[in-house]
Amino acid sequence: MTPDQAESIYRQGLIAAQAGRWTEAREAIAQAITARPGVPVWWATYGLVLESQGDLPGAVQAFAGALNLDGDLAMAMDGLLAAAETLTDAGRTDLAEGCYCRALALTPDTPAALAKASVLLRAQGLDPSKLLRRAAVLRPDRYA
Structure with missing residues (x-):
């Protein structure tokens, strides 16, 4: 398959996704990838399509x-963090x-991942202060 053919198949998958034809979208985008x-x-x-089909673990892997x-x-980080919130x-x-660990391992300076991971730590009864301090250093206007 040529790069142009792959691009065309991806676009077909994107059109199918926009029309809510998730299976067709998943297959086309997977072929393109x-x-x-x-x-x-x-x-x-692909992650968004998998998420729309209820395959959250697959979506996480794609993101x-x-x-x-x-x-x-940003689209991928937003998807990964949204999946974490859903979980x-x-x-x-x-x-x-x-x-959250994956998000922070891939992009350690993501304030949103730090802040959202701190909420999870708090819910688990753990101290989130280190993550919150790091988020505040990166985005003092938002997390200080």
Whole structure:
């Protein structure tokens, strides 16, 4: 498959996702990623599709894959953090903690990840002050 063909298949998947045809979207985007695995936005979009289908573990892996390629991709970080919040709300703090750890390992200077991880620590009865101090240093206007 040529790069242009992969781009075309990705766009078909994106159109299918926008129309709510999740299975078709998932298959097309997966094909595009197989042909060109180094496109971070495709991974993040794949994560959104998987999340829409209820495959939260798969979505987390896709968001992390996107962040491995581009640690500054806000779409992927937002997806990973949203997945962690969903897991926390569902009482799956073990999996949520893994998401936050992954987010912080991939992009350690992400104030939102630090702040949200601190909420999880507090819920687990642990002291979140180190994470909150770090978030405040990075974004004093928001977390101080």
